[in-house]
Amino acid sequence: MDYKVPKQDINTDPLLSKSPDFNRKSAVMKTDKVYKCEIINIVELTEFEKLFRLKIADRTERELFDFRPGQFAMLEVPGFGEVPLSITSSANNKEYIELCVRKAGRTTEVLHQARLGTKLGLRGPFGTSFPMEEMAGCNILLIAGGLGLAPLRAPIYWASENRNQFKEVHVLYGTKEPAQMLFTYQYGEWEKVNNIKLHTIVEKGDSDWKGRTGLITELFDEVTIDPQNTYVIVCGPPVMFKFVCHHLNGEGIPMNRMFVSLERRMHCGMGKCCRCMVGSTFTCVDGPVFDYWSVLNLKEAI
């Protein structure tokens, strides 16, 4: 009997030969294998934000990428890096997914130079989601500040596609300036086709702006809230949801019916690198969607 330590080659593990299924969190798999996808459309939303429509090349992988509103994906720009982005398209759409990207760092700057047909990598979906089924039969209040409209577009699609399941649907949206408003081309459809009431406000108007100016909390005077029959989703800068949630808490909406989506730095998306920790909680695995009670319990969240 010799002393040779046997080799256990996990590269030959049958689970590793398949495409990774990121919806099966604990199964052994190629955690860093990306799904190859192609940019099939680019919409310039503002000076700093672009909407990328991506189609996953492999049919099996396209089916595996089954997400829920509120979840995020890691977008890989080979050679440059990977960025976490909330999925902004409809969860029902199995053909392509859309990601809204703000030019904010090294990788996103490169991404903004990408043209149609560019091949990117995608991992996901990751994280928690908004409990859309639970909201059926109630009013929905979606409150977004700035880029926060991007993660809310998925639940807006959900509400539109299942419009009969919900009572009133309100979207409250505020930005610093009118030029920063995202998805303006869809507002007419949301209001006229999907019976969604859109309320907008900007902090500083320009000569063309005919709407309201002020902070987002001022929009509450346009909505009558039925606290026992309303679900709220909030996404925006921390200072915004602090005031918004505080106000709604005062209105009497139960804390477990108010949801926020948090943003943190992420490197892995899988509860390993710890870059996105808030207090003792991973934003990537336990979030990004938290109810208000959980957020109040998170040290350093707000």
Add this chain to the structure above:
Amino acid sequence: MINKVITKGEFEKFISGIIDANETIGPKQVDTDRDGKPVYQFRQVKSFGEMDLDYTITYSSVKNFFLPFREELSRFDFSEKDWDQTVEYRVNPRAIIGVRPCDINALNILDKVLIGGAYPSPYYLARRRNTFLVGMDHEPLEDCFCESLGQDTVHRGFNLFCEDIGDKYYLTIMSSKAFRFLENVKVTDPTKEDDIKFHERRKRLRDMFKTKVEMTGLQSVMDIEFKSPVWKKWGDKCLNCGSCAMVCPTCYCYGIEENIDVGLKSSRKERVQYSCNLVDFAEVAGGHNFRPLKEDRLKYRYYHHYRGFAQNGDEPICVGCNRCGRACLAGINPKDVINELQLES
């Protein structure tokens, strides 16, 4: 689990057999510090005599052999308008000799986090599965406090563990591999006398701990004292160098770096060990930093280590080796910070 005893002469034969057949890593003196005391590290060894098995503590932990400072996760090879990704898990069988109980407990904690939780890490798993681990007990240093954390003894996470009972080692065999390897040498069942020596040894080691850290109720104290001035006091001393995380046997936080090779034909995606004390750890795109102050970052590391995080079941992940305390240029150490926090509340 099977217990045997082996004479020190036979043990040398046994370990030499392992060294001859495998890539083997063991404790070695590599330098002396400014006080003239030996500095030990785990290094590749070619013979039994090269090792210092009665070493005090290695400066870095064995963690680095499972979570190397820099590790390739995947590579992209570029073609005309496309690319191909390659993912490979490195599996080179090897043996590590002379690992202390606290360091094995640290690996058990990393197992929980990196294999047990969501999205098990295949990179870590490949290295753990292909490592033959021989543990050994030791006399604690004056500033070791693993006993306070219950990490001074170990009962799993190794192939073989050896406790020094004089002219023999009391063996705990935890794998069939170790059992079969031991068939090459002479081992015997422990006698009543060996068992007594084993208990005496354990008691003697336990009684040697001089440094105590008050762990009672620490998790809730961490939550309650989140705004304590203790954090600012120690945070102000911190140099944000990240040395504590580099030598820590359980710090696993990392960053991802991606670099294009000089030939512009491929790129590598690498995991690089990081420290939560480094200034940009929680900085997001656009420049907002969620932990702008030194005290925020220092507190966060203590919070992770003593409050415990989700994936380690809300258990502290510190094993009490005090490597961070010895490495810290600013003189920050867990015993002082925690005891101060405990007294205050």
